[in-house]
Amino acid sequence: MTKIAVTGAAGRMGGRIITLATESDRLQVVGAVEMAGHPKLGQDAGLVAGCGELGVAITDSLEQALQDADLLIDFTFPQVTLANAEACARLGKGMVIGSTGFKPDERERLRQITAGIPVVFAPNMSVGVNVCFKILKDIAKTLGDGFDVEIVELHHNKKKDAPSGTAVRMGEIVAEALGRDYDRVANYHREGMCGERDPEEIGMQTVRGGDIVGEHTVYFIGMGERIELTHRAMSRDMFARGAIRAAAWLGGKPAGMYDMQAVLGLD
Numbered sequence: 540m541t542k543i544a545v546t547g548a549a550g551r552m553g554g555r556i557i558t559l560a561t562e563s564d565r566l567q568v569v570g571a572v573e574m575a576g577h578p579k580l581g582q583d584a585g586l587v588a589g590c591g592e593l594g595v596a597i598t599d600s601l602e603q604a605l606q607d608a609d610l611l612i613d614f615t616f617p618q619v620t621l622a623n624a625e626a627c628a629r630l631g632k633g634m635v636i637g638s639t640g641f642k643p644d645e646r647e648r649l650r651q652i653t654a655g656i657p658v659v660f661a662p663n664m665s666v667g668v669n670v671c672f673k674i675l676k677d678i679a680k681t682l683g684d685g686f687d688v689e690i691v692e693l694h695h696n697k698k699k700d701a702p703s704g705t706a707v708r709m710g711e712i713v714a715e716a717l718g719r720d721y722d723r724v725a726n727y728h729r730e731g732m733c734g735e736r737d738p739e740e741i742g743m744q745t746v747r748g749g750d751i752v753g754e755h756t757v758y759f760i761g762m763g764e765r766i767e768l769t770h771r772a773m774s775r776d777m778f779a780r781g782a783i784r785a786a787a788w789l790g791g792k793p794a795g796m797y798d799m800q801a802v803l804g805l806d
């Protein structure tokens with residue numbers, strides 16, 4: 540049985556992770572964290588998540604929440620995750636990290652901080668998206684340079700980062716398969732007389748609205764034909780299930796940064 544603490548316990552993902560973890564015979568929730576001043580502090584994490592009393596009060600002390608935990612599941616924001624990673628590294632606790640919106644230097648910093656602990660770090664924990672990651676590499680390699688690549692992602696109106704971590708990873712996979720540098724070829728903005736499309740560029744488009752859980756389409760657009768690879772998330776539960784699977788998988792693994800491809804055996 541792996542004992543977990545959850546940060547962002549009152550958040551959209553935190554709540555689903557706590558609820559689904561209570562249904563798993565491989566995990567036990569022993570800690571729940573929200574930031575200082577949060578209105579749910581002191582309340583029972585299970586009652587807040589809507590799955591019944593757990594006997595775990597939400598605290599603003601990560602150290603306290605981690606006391607009896609083997610690892611932390613963190614779906615928050617880059618600055619919060621970086622601070623939490625410092626604590627986990629100090630206390631020798633593993634991490635499952637789902638937060639997105641990291642800049643390249645922040646990702647590198649996270650890698651350095653967590654070098655001594657086991658971590659699963661993935662922008663999308665669903666099986667479907669991770670299978671898309673695998674297929675994308677093959678499609679891009681097989682098509683080669685003759686097709687223009689555009690990536691469009693749609694999310695709810697509360698999402699704070701753009702483009703989504705999943706869309707960025709999709710762009711990186713395609714760029715790598717085509718021998719391009721993602722940071723150089725990604726184009727996030729077209730407006731006015733921006734000129735003809737550079738054949739090397741990867742267009743990254745963002746849509747925000749309502750309660751869309753998450754949709755990603757990668758377009759490979761050729762002359763007279765196109766391929767569209769779309770993933771649509773209907774609920775957050777498969778992200779939460781992925782995080783739970785990652786936590787159970789991580790127990791006993793050596794220090795290192797793993798992704799969901801490793802957890803799912805898709806490497």
Ligand SMILES: NC(=O)C1=CN([C@@H]2O[C@H](COP(=O)(O)OP(=O)(O)OC[C@H]3O[C@@H](n4cnc5c(N)ncnc54)[C@H](OP(=O)(O)O)[C@@H]3O)[C@@H](O)[C@H]2O)C=CC1
Nearest residue numbers: 547549550551552573574614615637638639662663664778
């Ligand atoms: N990898 C994946 O599969 C997925 C990743 N995500 C990512 O997960 C992250 C969270 O998404 P979501 O759950 O929708 O966002 P929410 O805003 O619903 O949840 C984030 C929670 O973290 C809390 N928080 C902020 N600061 C701290 C802190 N210092 N300590 C503890 N908790 C804190 C927030 O509190 P407050 O409300 O007060 O701000 C909030 O409750 C995002 O980066 C998102 O992109 C989302 C879905 C799937």
Ligand SMILES: O=C(O)C1=N[C@H](C(=O)O)C[C@H](O)C1
Nearest residue numbers: 639662663698703704705753
């Ligand atoms: O914030 C979200 O909601 C989601 N974020 C992740 C991302 O940025 O890729 C994954 C999922 O699409 C939902």
